[in-house]
Amino acid sequence: MWKEIDNQLKAKFEFINFVAAFAFMTEVAFHAEKQGHHPNWSNVYNKVEFALTTHDAGNTVTEKDWKLAKAIDAVYEKFK
Numbered sequence: 001m002w003k004e005i006d007n008q009l010k011a012k013f014e015f016i017n018f019v020a021a022f023a024f025m026t027e028v029a030f031h032a033e034k035q036g037h038h039p040n041w042s043n044v045y046n047k048v049e050f051a052l053t054t055h056d057a058g059n060t061v062t063e064k065d066w067k068l069a070k071a072i073d074a075v076y077e078k079f080k
Contacts, residue, residue, distance in 0.1 A: 009052040
């Protein structure tokens, strides 16, 4: 699901409706805050897109990005 493109780790997620997408984003926000690693993301209705990169490592993909991606995937499993 996750792909490294242009020094970013990218993924797209789709949900049954806006409320589910927003609930997913809310839970992801708690994981991001706990890790101190905040995603670039966007939401349109039932779709959420991520572009993860580590700014303090020169905007490259690092272990921090993969760790957050793993947490995002775990949250997504609850909403499928």
